[in-house]
Amino acid sequence: MWRSDSSKGFVLALVIYISVALAIAAWFWQRTPEPPVSNERTVPVTLAMFAPPPQPTPKPIPEPEPIPEPEPIPEPEPMPEPEPIPEPEPMQEPEPVPEPEPIPEPEPIPEPEPMPEPEPMPEPEPIPEPVAEQAATEAAAEPVIQEPQIEPEPMPLEPQISQAQIQAAEQRYLNELSSTLIRHAQDSYPRMAQRRGWQGQVIVSFTLLRDGRIIDIEITDSSGRKMLDDAAISIFIERMQQQFLPFPAEITRDRWTHSVPIEYKLR
Numbered sequence: 430m431w432r433s434d435s436s437k438g439f440v441l442a443l444v445i446y447i448s449v450a451l452a453i454a455a456w457f458w459q460r461t462p463e464p465p466v467s468n469e470r471t472v473p474v475t476l477a478m479f480a481p482p483p484q485p486t487p488k489p490i491p492e493p494e495p496i497p498e499p500e501p502i503p504e505p506e507p508m509p510e511p512e513p514i515p516e517p518e519p520m521q522e523p524e525p526v527p528e529p530e531p532i533p534e535p536e537p538i539p540e541p542e543p544m545p546e547p548e549p550m551p552e553p554e555p556i557p558e559p560v561a562e563q564a565a566t567e568a569a570a571e572p573v574i575q576e577p578q579i580e581p582e583p584m585p586l587e588p589q590i591s592q593a594q595i596q597a598a599e600q601r602y603l604n605e606l607s608s609t610l611i612r613h614a615q616d617s618y619p620r621m622a623q624r625r626g627w628q629g630q631v632i633v634s635f636t637l638l639r640d641g642r643i644i645d646i647e648i649t650d651s652s653g654r655k656m657l658d659d660a661a662i663s664i665f666i667e668r669m670q671q672q673f674l675p676f677p678a679e680i681t682r683d684r685w686t687h688s689v690p691i692e693y694k695l696r
Contacts (some may be wrong), residue, residue: 519626520694590679598679606673613664613689622656628695629654631661634688640674649688661691
């Protein structure tokens, strides 16, 4: 509509302009003397001469091609179910520690045999009187110097320890060591291993000295889990500080090598 209104206004203004121009031209034509007749041909002025040139017809805008629909995305294949984790084989229970044998009563110490009575000293023969007087006079003249007698120190008696006493002392010592290792094994059980259900038994070899020091610590049979093996070694190094009880007097050996099982088992 705007385009048609503007066209009408343009035509109307053009008509008015042409009318005014014709009127001015007619006024000048009346005042101007007639020119000599020539062979020129007068061209009449028409409205078509002042009409605007024809506007080109706009080309139709082609319709956009339809966008093809996207192909459907294929559904992903279902993931295969994971294989079930095999349950760990049950650990064999350790053999029970044999109960210590009863300590035999010590054998009675035999009473010492009575010392034989000393034989009586023979009486001295009587000295003749002149010789006796002379000896008494010499004794009075020269003072007799007696050397002090040094009594020998009594030799310490070594205690008599029977084989039964030695075995009983060693058994008590081993029982104390076993209970200590069992307590430390429960305290050192790694929490991660418990959550994963790891169990096992570690055989540890070590040497005890007379003063209770622990040396030559090594694993002779692994549990198959490095975490459990490290925990077993940490019992002797970190928790016990490589020290245990000194040997009692009944244990006569200077060093003692052991191989003990450290068991980690879920309760």
